[in-house]
Amino acid sequence: MSLRIYNTLTGQKEIFKPIKHGEVGMYVCGVTVYDLCHIGHARATVVFDVIYRYLKYLGYKVTYIRNFTDVDDKIINKAISEGTGSHEVAERYIKDFYKDIYPLGIERPTCEPRATDHIQEMIDMIRILIDKGYAYEAGGGVFYSVGRFEDYGKLSGKKIDELLAGARIEVDEHKRDPLDFALWKESKPGEPAWESPWGMGRPGWHIECSAMSHKYLGKTFDIHGGGRDLIFPHHENEIAQSEGVTGERYVNYWIHNGFVDINKEKMSKSLGNFFTVREVLVRYHPEVLRLFLISSHYRSPIDFxxxxxxxxxxxxxxxxxxxxxxxxxxxxxxxxxxxxxxxxxxxxxxxxxxxxxxxxxxxxxxxxxxxxxxxxxxxxxxxxxxxxxxxxxxxxxxxxxxxxxxxxxxxxxxxxxxDEYIKGQRLERIKELGIEEVEINRLIEERNNARQRKDWDAADNTRSYLEKKGIVLEDTQEGTSWRIKDSVKATV
RNA sequence: GGCACCGUCGCCAAGUGGUAAGGCAGAGGUCUGCAAAACCUUUAUACCCCGGUUCGAAUCCGGGCGGUGCCUCCA
Missing domain, CATH: 1.20.120.640 (Anticodon-binding domain of a subclass of class I aminoacyl-tRNA synthetases)
Structure with a gap:
């Protein structure tokens, strides 16, 4: 049986055929670094880590690119509210990403490019889009003219006229059409800015992934991944940009992971119902979180x-x-x-x-x-x-x-x-229980003496004393061991 | 309003045309001084409902009902 992958583009499982025999190019949208990672980020990272590992297991030479979005409105806002620069904000949260996410057993991608290191590549692409008539300059910025791209909507299954009927489209006076999206924005004073043919400005969100994937993986590559929420508009716009520039197919297989829900609702910053990876890892071993995340199929929602x-x-x-x-x-x-x-x-x-x-x-x-x-x-x-x-x-x-x-x-x-797993778990939890390890060992010895005397009452008293503290004893042939009592019934 | 996805045991969760994996919880048992752990047995005549296609459907089609997501930043 050969590998079959559900392709968002076709809505079907397809037999995976790489472009180059024995090699796979994979691009996955990483995080925007303006805050700590939550469990949803962890899921996406773990899911594609598993895919990466499995492709390698199958013998493919995988070029895996996962980016950092380090220029963005939210980063700028964070910097303003903190009185720092957006570069500092991005740097800090990139560090936090490594600190929080990598304990989950994440293998390093081949490359983790940052948007701000690829401004020139983005400018080059935008230029071509303007030359080809897919984009236009307006109000100091550049917009992509969605109506010019025939296949627009092919990934998300949306039709342009249906999108227009929707009432939730961003208003911008410079846009010729409400559906158009920014490729380049004019920077306001104090915002990060780069020189460009259109003046000092910064890139729109979508162009970075087109530019970086093109640079590292070429015009057409095998797999592009990300969370479901990126299908529209982000990935749709990437297709419009990349295929607009190259005139060739952008990606063969689109893979999107499902959300992490809280009480059947999507976990998200805006809903305020999120848990950071950091706070979960205080209570659970990273592999517990990882196991939880891969216990369901990657496309299904999971309830945290x-x-x-x-x-x-x-x-x-x-x-x-x-x-x-x-x-x-x-x-x-x-x-x-x-x-x-x-x-x-x-x-x-x-x-x-x-x-x-x-x-x-x-x-x-x-x-x-x-x-x-x-x-x-x-x-x-x-x-x-x-x-x-x-x-x-x-x-x-x-x-x-x-x-x-x-x-x-x-x-x-x-x-x-x-050994490390078992001892580590004990050490972390024992602090909460208000008992020292030496004390536990002393009581175990005391109890074993009682057992030798066949003084079962004394032995059982000691055992139930410890159990009340949250320590469960196990008598085996090799001796008595103890573990932290864990009941799935207990809730927090 | 438009477009998707989902609805399987008390709970979590595989299965997408051939007669319901697995885990948690529950019950009984083995082991044990008694426990714990582990193991064994057991737990859905049945997959939201109603029609249809088929020799045969949880799986395909149509219609309901319920839930979620996307259409705005989002993994």
Whole structure:
């Protein structure tokens, strides 16, 4: 089965055929850097990170470009309100983007160009658009004449006359037609400004992506991505600009991810119902957020809630438990040589089939859960096995864990050391519980003494004391361990 | 008003023509001193409703109802 991708342009899943054999050019609209990233930004970044990783897994040489929009009205406004410059604002939020988003296990794109580094390329494109009659100068700026581009609306399925009927179009006295959009704006005093044939000014929003994608990927490239909300007008306008300039097809496959909702409503700054990545990461491991984000298909809306995050955490914890077990058991029992080259082709095949069907990560997680149950079943057999059998079981567990890790590499999960994951979670949460780790260990020892005396009342008292504190004990053959009590029922 | 998308177990979520994956929660059980964890069993005669096409539909078509998004900055 070959890779099939849902193409917004045609509204269908299509078999993916790259322009150049074995290579893929992909451009994804990044963020406008005027504030901290919220979960919606995280979703878009994670979704395309998974796509990037999977394309590479398939053996493609991928050129992945994701831009920063660092010149924009909102940035300017922020700078004014802070009394700083827009360059400072942009720089700061680019830093914050790295700080907040990269812990989610994001691989660096091939290039992360900034709009302000490509002003000349934009000017060059605008010039051609004017020469070709697609754009006109007016009031110190330049506008794209939407009516001149025959295919306008082909991506979003909109028709020009229907758009005109809509009552929500920006009014600008200089526009010949209300649908026209700005390619170049005259700068007001104090705003960032660049020299241009039309005087000091700054670029409109849409032209930067046309200019940068053209520069790094050429006239026609394979994949262009972004959030659903970018389909219109941003991507529609990009097509008008780029195809206006080159006269050739701009993009073969358009991929758009769905929104993150809060109570079935789109998360957005303007609605004020957003959570920043930063505040979520205070309470949850980054991989929990990542797992939550890829537990649904990338085109579906997902509802963000504490309950759903807790559920994701529970699932992730289970995987790290078996990962930890395999790691610990291997130290004493099986040399890695015995397991490293083991393959599990059937499972990898299922994984590939799921991913090939428009990157169905939700199905992949389902398969992974099946596998996890198999592994726990094996693990449960160990106590009653001979040492020969134990070794055999461990080898099989390692095969499965190998698959988990390999799939994890592609979807960006299970990438941290199990010890670190488990201890890290404990350390972060234990502060909230008002108890010290040494105290827990002391009580465990005390309780185990009681258990040896068969003083069950004392033992149970200690256990329930700890449970009230939020600490759950687990008695195993290897001794007593503890974990932070996590209930998906608890709400915040 | 125009254009899209969506409606699957209490909740989350795959499945888009061949007879309903997976997770959470629930119930019973194994293990355990008792628990916890894990495992086992169990939980949708059925996919918003009504028609139609078909040997056969959650899946296709038509009509409702409900929800969301885009048409303004937005991942």
């Amino acid at each position: 809630s504490d309950y759903n995050l807790k559920e994701a955490k529970k699932v992730l914890d289970r995987f790290y438990d078996i990962l930890w077990f395999a790691k610990t058991a291997n130290m004493v029992s099986v040399s890695m040589k015995e397991v490293l080259h083991e393959e599990n082709d059937d499972l990898m095949k299922r994984f590939e089939d799921a991913m090939n069907d428009d990157f169905n990560t939700a199905l992949v997680i389902g398969y992974l859960n099946d596998l996890l149950r198999d592994l726990n079943r094996l693990k449960d057999r160990m106590p009653n096995s001979t040492s020969e059998e134990k070794k055999e079981i461990l080898i099989n567990i390692n095969k499965g864990v190998g698959v988990v890790k390999r799939v994890g590499d592609v979807i960006g999960l299970f990438c941290v050391d199990p």
